[in-house]
Amino acid sequence: MKKLSLRTRVVTGAVVVAALGAGTFGAMSASASSPEASSATAVKADTSNRNLQQTTHLTVAAATKAAQATLDAAKKENQRISVAVVDRNGNTIVSLRGDGAGPQSPESAVKKAYTAVSWSAPTSELVKRLEQAPNLKDIPGTLFLGGGAPVQVKGAPVAGIGVAGAPSGDLDEKFAQAGVAALAR
DSSP: OOOOOHHHHHHHHHHHHHHHHHHHHHHHHHHHTOHHHHHHHHHTOOTTOTTOOOOOOOOHHHHHHHHHHHHHHHHHTTOOOEEEEEETTSOEEEEEEOTTOOTTHHHHHHHHHHHHHHHTSOHHHHHHHTTTOGGGGGSTTOOOSSOEEEEEETTEEEEEEEEEOSSSHHHHHHHHHHHHHHHHO
């Protein structure tokens, strides 16, 4: 099969996008004549449908509050750290690099937070599990070092807080726990 030139691929892509856009515009124009029908459908979304799932997520304000409390706890002990707060799915909500924190610390903090929320356990506990299952450390995006703490609501994980940069994982985790505690206030 002959390889298409870049120009041909770009032009073809533009034509496809234009066609899809025209179809969407036409569909929107057609439904614009009866707005009450479409709004009634939207209002009648069935939240009891067993094919739907509701989850709880931290707000940006709550994640920022937890991250700042974490930085403040570290600052009281003259530690330079980075902190990350991730949601239940491991997506970063807030990441703060404290003054003077090492260049590797922001990425490590995110990985620790992701690891804590993924297993709903502090990362110091997860380090112990490596003895029975050493291949856990091979899971992409994880970091099995002390410094990650899960945030739970009614026993279910909703977020993770990860800290990196202190001289030990125990200190990192202590500061992460300060962030979790700030959410309870």
